[in-house]
Amino acid sequence: MDDLKRVILDYVKREYLEDGDDRIVAEDTPLITGGIVDSFSMVSLKRFLEKKCAIQIPDDQATPAAFDTVNEIAALVERIRGRRAPA
Amino acid sequence: MADVCATVPTYEERLSGFDWSLAERELGHRPGEPMNIGWYCTDRICASGHGSRAALIWEDSHGAGRSYTFDDLRVLSNTIARYLARLGLEPGDRICLFMDRVPELYIGFLGILKMGGIAQPLFSAFGEDSLWTRLDDAGTAAIITQRKHLPKVRRIRDRLPGLSRVVVVDAGASALQPGEMALALDDEPRVDRFEAHPTGSETPSVLHYTSGTTGRPKGAQHVHGSLVAQYLTAKWVLDLRPDDIYWCNADPGWVTGTSYGIIGPWANGVTQVVLDAGFNAAQWYGFLQRHRVTVWYSAPTAIRLLMREGADLVRRFDLGALRHLASVGEPLNPEAVIWSREVFGRPFHDTFWQTETGCIVITNFPGMPIKAGSMGRPFPGITAAVVDPRTAEPLPPGRVGLIALRPGWPSMMRAYWRNPDGYAAKFRNGWYLCGDRASVDADGYFWFVGRDDDVINTGGHLVGPFEIESALLEHRAVAESAAVAKPDPVNMEVVKAFVTLKPGFEPSDDLELEIMNVVRRKLSPLAMPQAIEFVQALPKTRSGKIVRRVLRAKEWGEPIGDISTLMDE
Numbered sequence: 335m336d337d338l339k340r341v342i343l344d345y346v347k348r349e350y351l352e353d354g355d356d357r358i359v360a361e362d363t364p365l366i367t368g369g370i371v372d373s374f375s376m377v378s379l380k381r382f383l384e385k386k387c388a389i390q391i392p393d394d395q396a397t398p399a400a401f402d403t404v405n406e407i408a409a410l411v412e413r414i415r416g417r418r419a420p421a
Numbered sequence: 422m423a424d425v426c427a428t429v430p431t432y433e434e435r436l437s438g439f440d441w442s443l444a445e446r447e448l449g450h451r452p453g454e455p456m457n458i459g460w461y462c463t464d465r466i467c468a469s470g471h472g473s474r475a476a477l478i479w480e481d482s483h484g485a486g487r488s489y490t491f492d493d494l495r496v497l498s499n500t501i502a503r504y505l506a507r508l509g510l511e512p513g514d515r516i517c518l519f520m521d522r523v524p525e526l527y528i529g530f531l532g533i534l535k536m537g538g539i540a541q542p543l544f545s546a547f548g549e550d551s552l553w554t555r556l557d558d559a560g561t562a563a564i565i566t567q568r569k570h571l572p573k574v575r576r577i578r579d580r581l582p583g584l585s586r587v588v589v590v591d592a593g594a595s596a597l598q599p600g601e602m603a604l605a606l607d608d609e610p611r612v613d614r615f616e617a618h619p620t621g622s623e624t625p626s627v628l629h630y631t632s633g634t635t636g637r638p639k640g641a642q643h644v645h646g647s648l649v650a651q652y653l654t655a656k657w658v659l660d661l662r663p664d665d666i667y668w669c670n671a672d673p674g675w676v677t678g679t680s681y682g683i684i685g686p687w688a689n690g691v692t693q694v695v696l697d698a699g700f701n702a703a704q705w706y707g708f709l710q711r712h713r714v715t716v717w718y719s720a721p722t723a724i725r726l727l728m729r730e731g732a733d734l735v736r737r738f739d740l741g742a743l744r745h746l747a748s749v750g751e752p753l754n755p756e757a758v759i760w761s762r763e764v765f766g767r768p769f770h771d772t773f774w775q776t777e778t779g780c781i782v783i784t785n786f787p788g789m790p791i792k793a794g795s796m797g798r799p800f801p802g803i804t805a806a807v808v809d810p811r812t813a814e815p816l817p818p819g820r821v822g823l824i825a826l827r828p829g830w831p832s833m834m835r836a837y838w839r840n841p842d843g844y845a846a847k848f849r850n851g852w853y854l855c856g857d858r859a860s861v862d863a864d865g866y867f868w869f870v871g872r873d874d875d876v877i878n879t880g881g882h883l884v885g886p887f888e889i890e891s892a893l894l895e896h897r898a899v900a901e902s903a904a905v906a907k908p909d910p911v912n913m914e915v916v917k918a919f920v921t922l923k924p925g926f927e928p929s930d931d932l933e934l935e936i937m938n939v940v941r942r943k944l945s946p947l948a949m950p951q952a953i954e955f956v957q958a959l960p961k962t963r964s965g966k967i968v969r970r971v972l973r974a975k976e977w978g979e980p981i982g983d984i985s986t987l988m989d990e
Contacts, residue, residue: 349938354572366699367482369521372546373700373726374880374912374946378937385930397729398700 338387339408345382346404350375361404376401383407389414429660429788432798439801441831444653448688455619456645458626459502459535461652462687463495464617471663475692478666478712479524482698487524491690494528497606499615501525501532504604505563508586512537512618514562515628518673519552519570521545522697525590525606526673529565530683534626534645537618541628541640544674545570550892550943553577554637555630556584559838565604567591622646622831628838629676631776632885634874640838641776647680647832648688650780654800655685658772659716660745660787667693668709669718675882676776677749680832681718702730706738713742720750722880724757724769725911735764745787747772750881751913752869755793771796773824773867775855776883777847779832783824783867796859796867803830806852807861810873813850821860821870825852875905875969880912884948886969892943893918893950896936898926903959905973907952918950919959919972928955962986 339361347359350371357370365371371379380396383389391414400410449465450456466472472492480486489497510516516538520526526542533540541559543552545567552573556564563586566574574587575598585600592603620626626645630638655661659681667686671677686693694712698704700723709717727735746761746769753771761769770785773796783805785797799805804827806815816822828848837844847853858870877884886904893902900923907917920936922928933953941949960971963986974981 352569352572354575355569357569364482364699367701367704369482369697369699371699372946374915374949374951375941377951378934378941378949381930381934381937385934394729398726399702399730402701 336408338411339404341386342383342404342407345386346371346379349378349382361408363404364402365404366398366402371401373398379407383411387411387415429786432786432789435657435786436801441649441653441802444649448649448652450649455617456622456624456648457534457617457620458645458648458684458688459498459531459533460617461648462531462684463491463498466491466687466690467495469690471690474663474690476687477524477527478692478694479522480694480696480698480708482704489524489528491687494531494687496611496613497528498531498535499612500606500609501529501604502535502615502617503612504609505532505538505588506536508563508588508602510536510538510563510586512620513539513625515539515541515559517541517543517556517559517561517564517566519543519545519547519564519566519574520590521567522672522695523567523590525565525604527683527695528606529590530673530679531687534620535615535617537620537624539625539628539642540679541630542673542675542679543630544672544945546947547573547674547945548941548943549573549577551638551888551945551948553580554888555640556581558630558637559628559640562586563588565590568593568595571601620645622649623835625835627679629679629776631676632876632883632888633843634876634885635887636843638885638888639840639843641676641779641834642836642838643779643832644835647779648684650802650830650832651680651685652688654781654784655681655691656689658770658781658784658786658800659685659718659747661686661689661691661716663690665691665715666712666742667691667716667718668696668712668714669693670720670723671718671749676779677718680780681749700726702727702734706735706740709740709743710738715742716745716747717743718747718749719769720881721748721753721757722750722912724748724753724761728757728760729911732760732764740765743767746770747785749774749781751878752796753794758791758793768793773797773869777834777853778826778830778855779834780830782826782830792862792864792866794868795862796869798865798867803827805867807859807867808850808852808854813852813854816860818861818863821858823873824855824857824859824867826855827851828853872906875973877904877906877914877916879906879909879914879916879947882947884916888944889916889918889940889948889950892940892948893920893936895943896939898922898932899936901959901967903967903969903972904950905969905976907976909951915951916948917952917954917972917976919954919956921956921959960984960987
């Protein structure tokens with residue numbers, strides 16, 4: 335697992351799972367459809383990513399589908415980072 | 422386009438000679454006889470020869486599914502009722518359901534009612550402070566929950582001396598603590614015969630908590646007689662018929678999820694489908710297609726999220742079984758009505774009601790022309806008006822005032838739990854005041870304007886600013902706080918917090934995120950501020966009371982109004 339995915343996964347486990355919640359969460363675990371992160375909590379996850387990765391995620395890209403797994407979130411972050419990179 | 426369906430009676434025909442007793446006759450209930458919602462939703466349907474009809478078709482986010490007939494519902498709700506009675510729980514005890522949308526939630530609700538308990542459903546995303554406040558206020562005797570929510574319950578249990586039993590429906594091999602017990606419904610001996618407690622029409626049935634501007638959330642207490650209104654409104658407004666497949670998106674932690682996600686459809690003997698999963702447009706359309714859903718009761722926030730995903734996605738699915746769409750929770754914007762006509766071939770019908778009313782009170786009926794953006798007209802048997810906020814006298818058409826209802830319909834709340842003053846404050850001049858502003862036009866259609874208080878309607882859920890501000894103040898950096906509604910294109914409103922910091926703390930992105938997460942964990946994701954503005958001072962009256970309306974007006978670009986009474990900064 336790369337560093338970005340690990341950072342996101344650690345944050346999700348720390349913030350959105352209760353202490354004692356024994357569900358296994360991996361990079362491909364559905365977060366939104368799986369009920370771990372709801373659409374309101376997505377805002378705090380988005381804010382975390384923007385702060386941690388020094389990016390701005392446009393609202394129209396912060397969709398439930400784009401945030402449904404750690405893999406998809408990491409891909410979104412990489413796309414935004416790539417767009418921002420100088421040619 | 423007049424969305425008139427020729428096969429249902431017109432609004433005027435429904436109104437003519439209306440009396441709630443017609444619903445009682447259809448239910449086969451005679452005045453003075455016992456009335457138990459649990460029995461009417463299960464045993465009565467089986468006794469009428471429909472025990473083998475599917476009652477609940479349930480799926481989770483992984484696609485796993487289970488199906489229950491009405492006879493299954495009858496037997497399993499008996500099983501839970503007897504289980505609870507054998508635990509020593511008694512009629513009148515408040516029994517909380519704190520679960521995701523798993524079958525045990527729906528069946529447990531009916532089981533509690535059958536043994537005479539008062540069902541207290543709570544949203545499973547509530548944090549421990551929100552949970553504690555509501556359990557403490559209700560004096561709850563037992564809670565039925567899932568393993569994943571058990572840590573929250575354990576953290577507050579020592580502050581809830583009356584909470585003597587914690588029932589875990591999926592405990593498996595988990596170690597349980599004293600006072601905790603496992604209920605594995607599949608393994609429990611099935612109870613074919615259980616004498617439902619002979620509750621009367623006025624016996625308390627359900628306790629739903631709702632937030633106000635000040636103080637703790639209030640427990641709106643309903644009675645078994647609410648069935649009469651929930652049965653008839655489900656039949657006439659949602660147009661439920663015996664062969665329908667019905668989907669209500671609402672979670673039973675909120676009143677829509679019980680009135681129209683349990684009682685209304687099952688009292689009508691209708692099959693309902695439940696998807697225990699978060700939002701995903703393609704998954705939702707696939708669910709509608711797979712189960713050939715015919716009637717769909719959704720919410721404006723969900724509809725706006727679907728709109729964002731576009732019309733092309735809808736067209737990949739066969740949704741031809743859909744024949745009636747309705748919406749609740751917040752005003753349905755005209756664009757959503759127009760969009761649904763385009764993509765589903767039929768409009769969403771807006772319905773208006775609230776926790777306290779127990780049933781739909783103002784609505785766009787099937788068989789009635791829809792004015793896009795309007796709330797519709799009062800349900801027969803409901804006397805509604807827009808009244809002057811000062812005098813509580815009805816206003817002429819076109820004038821904005823408060824939505825008011827004449828008390829007396831069957832599902833009206835009977836009390837706020839142990840809060841007679843709060844209950845009395847909801848009535849003036851013989852009207853129940855909903856707390857919403859609207860106007861009524863010359864045709865009798867109501868048009869929503871906004872809340873009349875500081876309560877925040879986010880995604881169709883009411884959140885009280887007082888609870889949020891109290892949670893904010895528990896953060897070590899926060900000196901003062903105010904929570905107001907901020908406009909939002911999807912959720913209509915979201916929470917925005919204004920915060921002053923204690924000496925030694927500086928505004929930062931880290932601090933903002935930390936405060937957001939503290940509120941989310943303590944209260945709920947709904948209550949989490951979606952934005953926090955750090956300010957030097959908050960607007961206050963000279964007596965030191967924070968004036969939220971000034972902050973709210975700034976967020977909405979509205980006139981601030983009279984500020985002569987504010988403290989000079």
